[in-house]
Amino acid sequence: MKRKVLLVEDNPQNRYLITFLLEKSGYEVVIAEDGEEAVEAVPQHRPDVILMDVQLPKIDGYEATRRIKSDERFSAIPVLALTAHSMKGDRAKALEAGCDDYITKPVDIDVLLRRIEEVLGPQPGSAS
Numbered sequence: 001m002k003r004k005v006l007l008v009e010d011n012p013q014n015r016y017l018i019t020f021l022l023e024k025s026g027y028e029v030v031i032a033e034d035g036e037e038a039v040e041a042v043p044q045h046r047p048d049v050i051l052m053d054v055q056l057p058k059i060d061g062y063e064a065t066r067r068i069k070s071d072e073r074f075s076a077i078p079v080l081a082l083t084a085h086s087m088k089g090d091r092a093k094a095l096e097a098g099c100d101d102y103i104t105k106p107v108d109i110d111v112l113l114r115r116i117e118e119v120l121g122p123q124p125g126s127a128s
């Protein structure tokens with residue numbers, strides 16, 4: 001059983017790159033392109049972990065996280081915020097909104113995979 005990542009990202013290039021790298025690492029990836037889609041995708045796809053860009057159209061990543069975390073069926077799903085490197089305020093806001101951790105953009109794939117494994121435990125069948 002592949003573990004499922006909900007990737008919430010409005011930038012098509014980032015979406016393509018992160019999806020490619022996660023799939024190559026054995027994850028199933030589902031996509032949401034804005035905050036509204038993210039909130040709708042959670043009950044629909046039941047992801048194991050959510051990667052949440054914070055700057056998004058319609059509903060931003062903070063508000064989308066708040067809505068997801070306020071539903072007790074989904075509040076245990078780890079949310080990793082994707083924040084701009086230069087925006088220190090974004091990280092505080094992300095944690096305040098209920099995100100479990102944050103990853104700075106541009107995303108370093110090794111950091112990303114490590115953070116995902118930290119919240120999910122090592123992937124079944126992986127060497128570690």
Ligand code: MN
Nearest residue numbers: 010053055056
């Ligand atoms: Mn964005």
